Each structure stands twice: as C-alpha cells, then as structure tokens.
Amino acid sequence: MAKYTVNVNRRRYEVEAEPDVPLLWILRDYLGLKGTKFGCGIAACGACTIHLNGNPVRSCQLRISAIPKNSEITTIEGVGATVLHPVQQAWIELQVPQCGYCQSGQIMSAVALLEKTPDPTDKDIDSALAGNLCRCGTYDRIRKAIHLAAGELKN
Amino acid sequence: MHSTDNTLFKPGRRDFIRKSGLATLGLVIGIDSTARAFNITRLTESVTPFEVSPFILIDVHNNITIVNPRNDMGQGTIHSVPAMIAEELEVTLDQVTIIQSDGKAKYGPQTSGGSSSIRTLWLPLRKAGAATKEMLINAAARRWDVPAQACYASGGKVFKKDSDVSLTYGQLAEEASRLEVPREPALKQRTDFRIIGKDLKRKEIPARVTGKAVYGIDVEVPGMVYAAILHSPMIFGKVVTIDDSDTLKIPGVLRVIRSERKMIHCDTDSVAVIASNWWAASKGKNALKVQWDHAGLAEKLHTDTYFEQCHAQVKTEGINHHETGDFKRKFDSATSRLDVTYETPFLAHVPLEPENTTAHVRQDGSVEIWAPIQGPGETLPDVARYLNIAPEKIKIHPVLMGGSYGRKAYIDFVKEACFLSSKLNVPVKVLWTREDDITQGPYRPGMLSHMQGFIEDGKITGFHHHIIGESILRQVFKGLADNEADPWMGEALGEGNNKYRFKADKVSWTNVKTEIPIMWWRAVNASNLGWGQECFMDELAHLAGKDPLTARLELLEDERYIKVLKTLAEKSDYYTPSRQGTGKGIAIFRSFGTICACCITVSVRDKAITIDKAVSVVDCGIYVSGDTVKAQTEGNIVMGLSAAIKGGIVFKNGICQQSNYHNYHIMRMPEMPAVSVYVMENDEAPGGVGEPGLPPVAPALGNAIFAATGIRIRKLPLDLTMP
Ligand code: FES
Ligand code: FES
Numbered sequence: 001m002a003k004y005t006v007n008v009n010r011r012r013y014e015v016e017a018e019p020d021v022p023l024l025w026i027l028r029d030y031l032g033l034k035g036t037k038f039g040c041g042i043a044a045c046g047a048c049t050i051h052l053n054g055n056p057v058r059s060c061q062l063r064i065s066a067i068p069k070n071s072e073i074t075t076i077e078g079v080g081a082t083v084l085h086p087v088q089q090a091w092i093e094l095q096v097p098q099c100g101y102c103q104s105g106q107i108m109s110a111v112a113l114l115e116k117t118p119d120p121t122d123k124d125i126d127s128a129l130a131g132n133l134c135r136c137g138t139y140d141r142i143r144k145a146i147h148l149a150a151g152e153l154k155n
Numbered sequence: 156m157h158s159t160d161n162t163l164f165k166p167g168r169r170d171f172i173r174k175s176g177l178a179t180l181g182l183v184i185g186i187d188s189t190a191r192a193f194n195i196t197r198l199t200e201s202v203t204p205f206e207v208s209p210f211i212l213i214d215v216h217n218n219i220t221i222v223n224p225r226n227d228m229g230q231g232t233i234h235s236v237p238a239m240i241a242e243e244l245e246v247t248l249d250q251v252t253i254i255q256s257d258g259k260a261k262y263g264p265q266t267s268g269g270s271s272s273i274r275t276l277w278l279p280l281r282k283a284g285a286a287t288k289e290m291l292i293n294a295a296a297r298r299w300d301v302p303a304q305a306c307y308a309s310g311g312k313v314f315k316k317d318s319d320v321s322l323t324y325g326q327l328a329e330e331a332s333r334l335e336v337p338r339e340p341a342l343k344q345r346t347d348f349r350i351i352g353k354d355l356k357r358k359e360i361p362a363r364v365t366g367k368a369v370y371g372i373d374v375e376v377p378g379m380v381y382a383a384i385l386h387s388p389m390i391f392g393k394v395v396t397i398d399d400s401d402t403l404k405i406p407g408v409l410r411v412i413r414s415e416r417k418m419i420h421c422d423t424d425s426v427a428v429i430a431s432n433w434w435a436a437s438k439g440k441n442a443l444k445v446q447w448d449h450a451g452l453a454e455k456l457h458t459d460t461y462f463e464q465c466h467a468q469v470k471t472e473g474i475n476h477h478e479t480g481d482f483k484r485k486f487d488s489a490t491s492r493l494d495v496t497y498e499t500p501f502l503a504h505v506p507l508e509p510e511n512t513t514a515h516v517r518q519d520g521s522v523e524i525w526a527p528i529q530g531p532g533e534t535l536p537d538v539a540r541y542l543n544i545a546p547e548k549i550k551i552h553p554v555l556m557g558g559s560y561g562r563k564a565y566i567d568f569v570k571e572a573c574f575l576s577s578k579l580n581v582p583v584k585v586l587w588t589r590e591d592d593i594t595q596g597p598y599r600p601g602m603l604s605h606m607q608g609f610i611e612d613g614k615i616t617g618f619h620h621h622i623i624g625e626s627i628l629r630q631v632f633k634g635l636a637d638n639e640a641d642p643w644m645g646e647a648l649g650e651g652n653n654k655y656r657f658k659a660d661k662v663s664w665t666n667v668k669t670e671i672p673i674m675w676w677r678a679v680n681a682s683n684l685g686w687g688q689e690c691f692m693d694e695l696a697h698l699a700g701k702d703p704l705t706a707r708l709e710l711l712e713d714e715r716y717i718k719v720l721k722t723l724a725e726k727s728d729y730y731t732p733s734r735q736g737t738g739k740g741i742a743i744f745r746s747f748g749t750i751c752a753c754c755i756t757v758s759v760r761d762k763a764i765t766i767d768k769a770v771s772v773v774d775c776g777i778y779v780s781g782d783t784v785k786a787q788t789e790g791n792i793v794m795g796l797s798a799a800i801k802g803g804i805v806f807k808n809g810i811c812q813q814s815n816y817h818n819y820h821i822m823r824m825p826e827m828p829a830v831s832v833y834v835m836e837n838d839e840a841p842g843g844v845g846e847p848g849l850p851p852v853a854p855a856l857g858n859a860i861f862a863a864t865g866i867r868i869r870k871l872p873l874d875l876t877m878p
Contacts, residue, residue, distance in 0.1 A: 030432075084361075
C-alpha cells in the first residue's frame, strides 16, 4: 500500500491503495464517484472515459501509480457541476440516453472533442468517439447532439 | 451511500424529510435533502398509505407517488408506464415521485420483456388512475355537497366548476380512500390526452447525463464485501481442486469460496474470491489455479457441429406448424422454384453494464437484494425457493439496468450474490467481468432457415419456411416434446408466413439440440426468422421478375402492412432508381404486435460496402411516447446491424472464442449510417416497441447488398469487404 494524492474535479484526495489499482476503481470504490462506468476493463468500450489534464483517457488503463504528479482529473461529476455543460444540455434536448450507462463516457469524449475542435465535422466526431460503445444504439443522436452543442458554444 | 430503496426519480426542490403527524393517514414519504435527484427517498412501510390501487400513493401533504411495475433497461418504461397513470389521474409528471415496484405479488407480473409493458398495462394502469381520480372527485363533491358532475380534476387538484374553489388530492386523500372503488371508471378520450402521445421530455434524463443515475453496479451498502467469480472455462465444468495460495496473498482478498451458478435448467460450479474491493477480488480471481473436470464438454460445446447437424436436417421433412394449399406436392412439380438455406449465428447481449447484484442474507433469515433486473416480481419467489426462505422475508430493490436486451431477465448472477451472502451473512456485491458475460452465456440461439418457394404465372405462389435449430422452450424450460413443433417459433412468424397470402403456404420445424446455453435476446425468434423470411421474399420476387416491394404489396391484404410499406417507399425514395454501385433493400416484419419495415441503402466503394442510410417505418398502434418509439427503433437499427455485420459467438472444443469487445464486436460510431424513423398514426391497440424494429434490419441489408452487387448473402454475419 502506498499513499497517493489525486486532484479530481478540483478537489484533492489522499488515497491509500496498491500501486496497480486503475483510476477507474479508485474513483468508484475509493472516492465514491460512481458516474464513471466499468464496461470492459481493456480500453475497448470507453465507458470509463475521464479527462486527464483535459485529454480523454480510459481510466481502466491508468494505474494510480502512473498518474503524473499534479495532474488534473475531471470526471462526469465535474462536468457541469454548477450549470449543465452545453453538451449535457444538448443530450437532454435530443433525449440521447436510452439506458444511459455509456453516456458518461460519451459525454467526456464529446466535451474533450469540442474543446479542441469547436466546429467538428461528422468525420471528426466519428474518430473522437470511435472508442465509445453504445449497445443501445444512440450514435445518431450523439452525433446530432454534438453538432447542437457546438452551435450553442459558438454563440 | 447509494440506492437504498426503489425511488427512480422525484420532483425537484420541494424535497425534504417529511413525517406525517396524523397517524391515521398513514403515508409517509421521507425524502433526503442531500439531493441526489435520483434514488434517494424511502417509502416508510410502517404506515398504510392511501391507495386505491397499489400503483398510486397519495399522502396528506399532497405527495403523489406512482409505482412503476416495469423496470427500465433503457426502453423508456420509467417514463411511459407511469405516464399512463398520470394521464388518467390528472397530474403532471412534474408532480409525482416515481418508484420501482419491489416484486411483491400485489403489483402482479413485473417483468419488462416481450415488448409487453404498454400493451399489457394500457388498460389496467389507466383504469387505476381513472378510478383514483373518480374517488377524489367524489370526496370533494361530498365535502362541497354538490354532485360529482359539478367537479373536475386537473393538475393534482379537484375544482368546483364555475368557482375558484379547489382542494388538493392530499386534502382529499383520506376521505377518498374510504369510498367505494369504481369498477369501470370512465377513461379519457384520446383527444383529451395531455401526456400520452405527446413528446414530453423524460424526467430521468438529467440524472443519466450527470453521472447521478444509480445502476446496479453503483449500489453500495454498509459493510459490504466484493466478489469476483471464476466460472468454468467450459461453462458446465466441475471443480476438482482449487489452489488459492497466490490469491490469498493479494492485499484486500479476504476469502476464497466454492460457489455455484444456478442456471434455469442446470447448476454449474464456480469459485468466488471475496475481497474488500472489487479490483482486489478480480486480481485474486486471475491468480486462482483451479483444476476442472471438463469431461465430454469439448464435443458438446462446439458451434460448427451444431450447424452441421442443422444442415443435415435440411433434407428431412420436419414437423408441420401449418400447411395450406398442398405445398409439398406443388413444390415438387413446380418448374420455377428455389430451395436455399439462411443461417444466423449465436449472439451475446453484451449490455454495457455487466451482470451484478448486491445481496444481504442476514442471520435472522431476512434478505435484501439490490439488482438491475428485468423481473423483480419473478425474481422474488424464485430467490425464496432457492434460499428456502419465506417470500415475505425478502426485500428486493430493483435498480436501473445499464442495458439488458433480455440478459437481465435471467437471474443467475442474482442467485450467486445470494449464495455468497448466505455463507458470509454480510452484504456481498457480485460483479461479473465482461469476459464472464461473453463466455458464460446464455446466448441468442443460432438458427437455420430452410426456405423453399415457387412462382406460377409470374406470381409468388408457394412459400415454405422450415425452421431448424434449438428451442428455448426445450433447452431452458424443458417444455417441448420431441414430436411437437415449437409454438414460440410459429408465433414469431404470425401463424403463417408473416401475413403474406400465398396460395401454398407452409411452416415446419426440426429441433436440433445443443448444450450451448440459449435464452431470450432482443426479438430473439423474430430476429432469427426474419433473416431467411425476408431475404427469401426478395429472391422469389427477382425470380418472378418483379420489384421486391411491389411483389410484397401484391401479396398483402392487411391494410396496415400495405400502408407501412407504401410509407416506407415514400420516405426512402424507394422507387427513385439507385445510382450505379448503390442499392436499396427493404424488409417488413411483424413482431410483438407491431409492424416494422426498414429500407437500407448501401454503396460499393473500393471493394467494400458502406451502409449509407437506414429508414424505418413503425406501426405500433397508439403509443405513449413517440420519441421513445423512435429511439427504440433507432437502437434496433444499430443492434440489428451489429447482428448482421459483426462476428457471432463461436464455440470451439468447449470454449467460447470471444471474450471481450475486442473480439466480440458491436457497431461503433464511424460505421453508423444516417437513420430516420417514421411512426404511423392510427387508433389501433398499442403494440410493442422495444423489439419490433430489429427483425427487418438484417434482411433489408442483405437485400440492399444484392441490389447493389448482385451477390446474394445467406449466412450471417456477413462481410462488408468484397472478395
Ligand atoms: S472499461 Fe475502460 S474502456 Fe471499457
Ligand atoms: S445508452 Fe445504453 S449503452 Fe448507450
């Protein structure tokens, strides 16, 4: 066991854990931040997507000991914590979620995309979200919602 | 702490702990102000609520609670089922708290499945709402000493006509509860609906986009331990020896226990690792060295053998479901005929949320279960029998499912948690890995459709669907005799061949047995049979020299089918000739009381086929939420395409060859075509919505590929790269 300090959603947490525990399980089972989901454990589904210093990362692949010092981690709980993010608003407007289980990951990927590419094409969306599976099949609405959010962000 | 009860969502801001001071009135809803908008409130049971129907609870503070007896797996019943009550009760969805039924017998059947929720509850739940409203009006009429006709209900209040006098439902609740329950309350006219048929936004969506919605996997109860379970690599293997020395060295691992998995038709061995966190448990599981007895399983669990056996049955006659017009004799002498086979693979459900349950079997014999399940009402007595505990001692908290598609109607994982907690007497959370989910089944069965048909005078005259494969009724429920045709298969074809009027028409069945475990899957039988059925229609149309859509119209008499097909033709520009290298294919199928037709457009580029567009038209009769019908049909297009173009489940020598999303693929965003869905408007009785969109998708794709390339594909999954 070792002690780690992690900054999640602008809060500092001290965690005592084995060095190989993936951030996903630190978030869920140590910090009680359950919005980040487990779907595969092998970087194949995207349900566990979080931001590490603004970049979308699969938290199931990131060991606690491998997180660079002073990193800023953002989870779905940190997106739109006070006011809903335009991406979340667009998700509501177009009623994107079905079961909703994949949507934390989808939203984290979408938010990261729009930060780098404010006016994405369908192709940009395809490549940014290719790693996020949705078994319920909400892809078409996700695409439309990202365009809607992009429009809102511009105004 | 998350999820300690069954509340699904509740109205905003006005939530705080409330206790009724009036003992006789009974209903107390305690609401936690720490304000997760989801899953916090607890319905205190020590007092009797005012209830006319168990589905509606009203307290003196005008808190109105609706119980949803169909748990939500993404199909929208969390909205659409309570909506039917709210409509007749004359309350808005903003005014009510919705909680999930807990499996108790008073709620009746409680399984979400078979696309049945709206169909079966359409009248009972509306009547429950209407009866309650009538009693509240009667109570107000008495209070004001006016006839009931002089009062009306709106927005949770009863008003005296032509005045500004009103009383809230809460103010009337106690009095109303003593009145007679009307047996045949008047139901609202469709034109008066304010909720049904309107595209209201679903109340639970904000929780689903902020990470606040609580799924089974998110449940946490004090004192719980975590379990990861090692299942047999060959599903039915027996544990011979366990070496847990490496496992027990892992920090956090508490114990290793021999466990069991109760499938519906048999039991299997497993080994559980109990730990203080799930990551440690899963590491412990990987460090186990277990010797299994796999005698005989390598031959039994082998998909190639199964399909060979299916193909060997093509020559046999099969047992008739039905035959009209002397099909066989006419087919034998027909000059223009076709005789081919269509094949579908075994498929896994792979809901994004893996199977999980938290259970607490206490020393005093009481049991509490938190589980993402499709059927709490069926789980409760089943678990009672399993644990040999009285049903009254079991409390189920059904939690949202992160997808299911039939999988979480199968509660092997719930019983695993119960088993382990019964050994440990502390709450145990069982969480499967994706590998458990994919390698352990049960699966949609793979099937073979042997199709025969002939044409006479340029018209499709004879059609025979010979269904060959394993039956859920036989394998799982042991309910099919060898000399009996599987009635569920016959039903899936609509007691004929999908409403087409053939002069000679036949459906027959041959059972090929397998031990690869099978079960429900989204539109299980319809999705299997639709493939052969609707691709073969295309083949016969081409043989007759006709356009496939026109040929179908010639054979249909039912106006609803005809309208759906004509609408599809219009919405998909079907009759506009396709450019060179592109093609449109259509299919139509009725399942779960709903007709759905689909048109897919593909194009060929660089020796690969691209799926450009999918258009579906649905006739599900009267619907509660048009947007949900669209969403479900969009989802069915995606799941139907995954079933068509992604690899199936393959067993080789006892072992499932797929294990996670890297080798069991489903559609991803870049492969997603443009989709549009149109919903027919009519006054027909409600049909199903969760599944009927799926069966026509694969055949529409197969037919589109034929239109674009001239290549007829008869086996799924199909390969989009051309030879
Ligand atoms: S759980 Fe991390 S990508 Fe699937
Ligand atoms: S909404 Fe269910 S998996 Fe995406």
